[in-house]
Amino acid sequence: xxxxxxxxxxxxxxxxxxxxxxxxxxxxxxxxxxxxxxxxxxxxxxxxxxxxxxxxxxxxxxxxxxxxxxxxxxxxxxxxxxxxxxxxxxxxxxxxxxxxxxxxxxxxxxxxxxxxxxxxxxxxxxxxxxxxxxxxxxxxxxxxxxxxxxxxxxxxxxxxxxxxxxxxxxxxxxxxxxxxxxxxxxxxxxxxxxxxxxxxxxxxxxxxxxxxxxxxxxxxxxxxxxxxxxxxxxxxxxxxxxxxxxxxxxxxxxxxxxxxxxxxxxxxxxxxxxxxxxxxxxxxxxxxxxxxxxxxxxxxxxxxxxxxxxxxxxxxxxxxxxxx
Amino acid sequence: xxxxxxxxxxxxxxxxxxxxxxxxxxxxxxxxxxxxxxxxxxxxxxxxxxxxxxxxxxxxxxxxxxxxxxxxxxxxxxxxxxxxxxxxxxxxxxxxxxxxxxxxxxxxxxxxxxxxxxxxxxxxxxxxxxxxxxxxxxxxxxxxxxxxxxxxxxxxxxxxxxxxxxxxxxxxxxxxxxxxxxxxxxxxxxxxxxxxxxxxxxxxxxxxxxxxxxxxxxxxxxxxxxxxxxxxxxxxxxxxxxxxxxxxxxxxxxxxxxxxxxxxxxxxxxxxxxxxxxxxxxxxxxxxxxxxxxxxxxxxxxxxxxxxxxxxxxxxxxxxxxxxxxxxxxxxxxxxxxxxxxxxxxxxxxxxxxxxxxxxxxxxxxxxxxxxxxxxxxx
Numbered sequence: 001x002x003x004x005x006x007x008x009x010x011x012x013x014x015x016x017x018x019x020x021x022x023x024x025x026x027x028x029x030x031x032x033x034x035x036x037x038x039x040x041x042x043x044x045x046x047x048x049x050x051x052x053x054x055x056x057x058x059x060x061x062x063x064x065x066x067x068x069x070x071x072x073x074x075x076x077x078x079x080x081x082x083x084x085x086x087x088x089x090x091x092x093x094x095x096x097x098x099x100x101x102x103x104x105x106x107x108x109x110x111x112x113x114x115x116x117x118x119x120x121x122x123x124x125x126x127x128x129x130x131x132x133x134x135x136x137x138x139x140x141x142x143x144x145x146x147x148x149x150x151x152x153x154x155x156x157x158x159x160x161x162x163x164x165x166x167x168x169x170x171x172x173x174x175x176x177x178x179x180x181x182x183x184x185x186x187x188x189x190x191x192x193x194x195x196x197x198x199x200x201x202x203x204x205x206x207x208x209x210x211x212x213x214x215x216x217x218x219x220x221x222x223x224x225x226x227x228x229x230x231x232x233x234x235x236x237x238x239x240x241x242x243x244x245x246x247x248x249x250x251x252x253x254x255x256x257x258x259x260x261x262x263x264x265x266x267x268x269x270x271x272x273x274x275x276x277x278x279x280x281x282x283x284x285x286x287x288x289x290x291x292x293x294x295x296x297x298x299x300x301x302x303x304x305x306x307x308x309x310x311x312x313x314x315x316x317x318x319x320x321x322x323x324x
Numbered sequence: 325x326x327x328x329x330x331x332x333x334x335x336x337x338x339x340x341x342x343x344x345x346x347x348x349x350x351x352x353x354x355x356x357x358x359x360x361x362x363x364x365x366x367x368x369x370x371x372x373x374x375x376x377x378x379x380x381x382x383x384x385x386x387x388x389x390x391x392x393x394x395x396x397x398x399x400x401x402x403x404x405x406x407x408x409x410x411x412x413x414x415x416x417x418x419x420x421x422x423x424x425x426x427x428x429x430x431x432x433x434x435x436x437x438x439x440x441x442x443x444x445x446x447x448x449x450x451x452x453x454x455x456x457x458x459x460x461x462x463x464x465x466x467x468x469x470x471x472x473x474x475x476x477x478x479x480x481x482x483x484x485x486x487x488x489x490x491x492x493x494x495x496x497x498x499x500x501x502x503x504x505x506x507x508x509x510x511x512x513x514x515x516x517x518x519x520x521x522x523x524x525x526x527x528x529x530x531x532x533x534x535x536x537x538x539x540x541x542x543x544x545x546x547x548x549x550x551x552x553x554x555x556x557x558x559x560x561x562x563x564x565x566x567x568x569x570x571x572x573x574x575x576x577x578x579x580x581x582x583x584x585x586x587x588x589x590x591x592x593x594x595x596x597x598x599x600x601x602x603x604x605x606x607x608x609x610x611x612x613x614x615x616x617x618x619x620x621x622x623x624x625x626x627x628x629x630x631x632x633x634x635x636x637x638x639x640x641x642x643x644x645x646x647x648x649x650x651x652x653x654x655x656x657x658x659x660x661x662x663x664x665x666x667x668x669x670x671x672x673x674x675x676x677x678x679x680x681x682x683x684x685x686x687x688x689x690x691x692x693x694x695x696x697x698x699x700x701x702x703x
Contacts, residue, residue: 040471084669093405093467094618095669101611102661106353108654113357119654242471249468287487293479296472303464312465 005146009153011270016154016162017228019266021046021237023165024220025244026251026258027172028213034176034253035209036189036315037085040096041077042217043241044103049074049221051107054121054232055114057128057225066128066226071218077103078214079207086206089319100241108234119234121225130159130227161223168216172255185209189313192320202320220244246299249310265295327683329675339619339626339667341674343633346662353658359651364644371643372636380512380525381642386635387527387592390534392613393631394541395452395586397622401545402578403558408455408470409586410610411477412448416587417594418481419447421489421601424502433505440506441533441591448587449580451477456579460572466579474610485603498602507599508591528596530588537585538624544581554578586610608657615660618668634660 025042032039049070057066077099084090084098108119115121138156141148176182184205187195192202224240225232247265251258272291279285302310329338351361372382392409399406406412423440431439455469482497491500508529515522545551557564557574564571593605612634619633620626637660641653666673 038467040467080665084665088670088673090669090671092669093407094614094664097407097611097614098661098665098669100661101608101615101664102658105654105657105659105661109353109357109651109658112652112654113650116650239475242475245468246472287483289479289483289486293476296475296479300458300464300469300472300476303468304458304462305464306462 005149006153007274009149011267011274013154013157014270014273015263015267016158018269019262020162020165020228021220021223021240022244022247022262022266023259024168024216024223025241026248026262027168027255028216028220029245029248030172030176030253030255030258031185031209031216032213033248033316034189034313035185035206036192036313036318036320037082037206037210038092038096038317039081039210039213040093040242040245041081041099041103042213042244043237043239044096044100045074045077045214045217046221046224046241047100047103047107047235047237048077049218050225050236051111051121051221051232052218053222054124054225055111057124058115058122058231061128063128063130063222063226067130067219067222070222070226071215074218074221075211075214078210078217082207082210085319086203086210089321092317104235107232111232111234121232124226124230128226129230130161130223132157132159159223159227161219161227164219165223168219169255169259176255181205181208186313189315192315193323196320196322202322206320217241243295246295249299249312250302252310253313268292268294327679327686329679329682333678333682335621335626338671338674338678339621341678342667342671343619343663345666345674346659349662350655350659354651354655357650359648364648364651364655367643367647368637368640370640371647372640375643377512377523377525378639378643380523380527381639382632382635383531384525384527384592384596384635385638386631387531387534387596388589388609389612389616389631389634390538390627391585391589391592392610393616393620393627394537394613394624395582395584395589395610396613396617397620397624397627398541398545398554398585399578399582400617400622401551401558402554402575404456404459404575404578404582405467406452406455406470406579406582406586407467407614408452408473408477408583408610409589409613410606410608411470411474412451412583412586413589413606413610414477414481415451416444416448417590417601417605418484419443419445419587420590420594421499424506424595425489425499425601428503428506433503436503436506437508437595440595441588444587444590444595445584446587448590449584452583452586453576453580456576459579460575481603485601489601491600496603499600501600506595508596510596526597528592530592530596533588533591537588538628541585542624550577586613612660615664615667618664618671 025046029039029042052073053066053070056069057063081095081099084095085092111119111121135156138152142152176186184195184200188202188205195205196202224236229236243265247261248258250261268291272288275286276288277285354361354364371378373379392413395409396406420440420443423443424436427436427439451473455466455473458464458469459466485499486497489499490497511527511531512522512524545555553564553569553574557571561571564574589609594601598605616627616630616634619630637656641656644651644655645653
C-alpha cells in the first residue's frame with residue numbers, strides 16, 4: 001500500500017516537472033493569441049532558447065546568464081514573428097512554421113560550430129544549472145504519513161523555474177483580467193477596430209503581446225536545457241510546443257483552465273513513462289504510445305465540438321489594416 | 325514614383341529576390357561560423373549536379389517535393405492550409421505496406437505494385453479528408469487539426485511498426501522486406517538495360533508519376549469544372565453556395581486530393597527505395613512541401629522548379645557533410661526556414677521597394693496607387 005502511494009506521489013511529482021515547459025508556453029500562447037496573433041512558433045522559440053541557455057551557461061558557467069540569453073533569443077524571434085505578421089501583415093501560420101524549421105536547422109548548425117559535439121552542448125555541472133530547492137524540514141516531514149509525504153515528494157525539491165511557471169499562471173490571470181493592458185489586449189484580439197477607435201495602437205499592443213510570449217517561451221526553453229536537463233540535445237523540445245498549443249486551446253485560451261490542461265497532458269506523459277514495459281493482466285504490455293497521443297486526439301475531439309466547444313478570439317489570424 | 329508591378333515581375337522576379345535574400349542570410353550565418361559561404365555553395369552545386377549520380381539523387385529528392393508541394397498547393401487554391409502533408413505521407417506509406425505485406429505471398433509482384441500505388445493515395449486521402457470534414461462540418465481549424473494529425477499519424481506508425489507490423493526477429497521498428505520484385509524499377513536500371521550508361525541513384529519510376537501528377541494538377545485546377553469550383557471556394561464561399569454547390573463537400577474533396585498527393589510521396593521512398601515500411605521515412609519532406617508551394621506560387625510549373633531547387637539543396641547538403649567539419653546538412657533546414665520566411669511570411673516586404681524601382685525605370689503610370697486588396701493576400 002505504502003509503495004503504491006509512493007508511486008502515485010512520484011508520478012504527480014513527475015507531472016509537475018513535465019508540465020512546467022507546457023505551462024510557460026501555454027501562457028505565452030495565451031498572450032499572443034488573445035491579442036490576435038497565432039503563435040505556432042512556441043516550439044521553435046523554446047528550442048532556440050533551450051540552445052541559447054545551455055550554450056551561454058556552458059561558456060559562462062552561470063545559469064542566470066543562460067536564462068537571460070534564452071529570454072533574449074526568444075524575444076528576438078518574437079520580434080521577427082511580429083515584424084512579419086504585424087508590420088508586414090504576413091501569414092501568421094507560415095511565419096510560425098518558418099521559425100520552427102529555422103530553429104531546427106539553426107540550433108544544430110550553431111551547436112556544431114560552437115562545441116563540435118554533433119549539435120549537443122557540453123554536459124552542464126550542477127553549478128551551471130538551476131538545481132532543486134529542498135524546502136525546510138522536507139526530510140523530517142517524510143515521517144509524517146500522507147501530508148508529510150506529499151510535502152516531501154511533491155512540493156519540495158523543485159527548481160526555481162517550476163515555481164516561476166506556476167507563478168506565471170497567476171500573473172497571466174491578473175494581467176489579462178485585472179489590468180487596463182489586459183483589457184486592451186483582449187479587445188485587440190476580439191475587435192481591433194474598437195481598440196483603434198479608442199485611440200490605442202493595435203500594432204503596439206500586439207508587439208507587446210508577442211514580446212511577453214517570447215519572454216515566457218524563453219524561460220520554458222531554459223527550463224528544458226539548464227534546469228530539467230543538463231545540456232542541449234538536438235530537437236529536445238520534441239513537440240512540447242505543440243502540446244502547449246493544444247493545452248491552450250483545451251483551456252479555451254484562459255490561464256487557469258490552460259494550466260489544468262497542461263497538468264493533465266503532463267500527467268499523461270508522466271504516466272506513460274512510468275507504465276513503460278508494465279504488463280496489464282492478460283493483455284500484455286500497456287501501449288504507452290497510445291497514451292502519449294491522447295493530448296492530440298483530445299484536442300481534435302474538443303475542437304470538433306464533441307466535448308464542449310473551443311472558440312478562438314474573433315480577430316485571430318487576421319492582420320489589422322487601419323482604415324483610411 | 326511607385327508603380328504596380330506587372331505580372332512577370334511578380335511571378336518571375338519576386339521569388340528570385342526572396343530566395344536570394346534567404347541565401348544571403350544563410351551566407352552570413354556560414355561566414356559567422358567561419359566557413360566561406362561561396363565555397364560551401366560551390367560544394368553544394370557540385371554535389372547536386374556534377375558528381376557521378378548526383379543529378380539522379382537531386383531528382384530523387386525533387387520527386388518527394390513535387391508530391392508534397394502539390395499537396396499543399398491544391399489545398400491553398402481553396403484557401404485551406406494543409407500542414408498535414410507529413411502525416412498524410414506516413415499513412416500513405418502504411419497503405420502501401422498493408423497491401424504489399426498482405427498480398428505479396430499470394431499475387432505476382434506486378435499486380436501487388438499496381439494495387440499498392442493507389443493505396444498510397446487512398447490512405448493519404450483519408451488522412452487528409454478527416455481534417456477537411458472536421459473543418460467543413462464541425463468548424464475546427466484545419467491548421468490545428470492537421471498539426472495534431474501529424475502527431476497522431478506518427479504515433480500510429482510507432483505503435484504499428486514496433487508492434488504488430490514489426491519484422492520477426494528484428495529489433496528496429498520496421499516491417500519485413502516486401503517479396504522479391506515488389507518495388508519500383510530504378511531509372512538507372514532501365515537506362516542500363518536499354519544500353520544507355522547511367523550512374524547508380526535511387527531515382528525511380530515514381531519520378532514519372534510525379535511528373536504526371538504535375539500535369540494532372542494543372543489540368544484539374546485550371547481546366548476542369550471541379551478545379552474552377554475549388555478556386556471559387558477559395559475566393560468566395562457565398563458565390564459557391566449561390567452557384568448551387570456545397571462548400572463543405574468541396575473542402576472535403578480538396579483535402580482528399582491534397583492528402584492523396586502527399587500520400588503518393590511514399591511511392592518514392594517506400595516502393596522506390598526501401599521496399600519495406602520504416603519509421604520516419606518522411607523526414608520532414610511534408611513540411612518542405614510548404615516551402616515548395618510558397619516558392620512555386622501554387623502553380624505546377626513553379627512547383628517543379630522549386631522542387632528541383634530543394635532537391636539540389638538536399639543532395640548538395642549531403643555533400644556538405646563530407647566536405648566540411650563545421651557545417652552539416654542541417655544548414656539546408658536553416659535555408660529552408662529562411663526561404664519559407666522570405667517567400668511566405670515576408671513575401672510582401674520587398675514589394676514597395678520593387679514598385680518604386682519599377683516606377684523609376686518604367687516611368688509613371690496612369691494608375692499610381694497599387695491595388696490594396698491584392699497586397700493583403702498571403703502567399
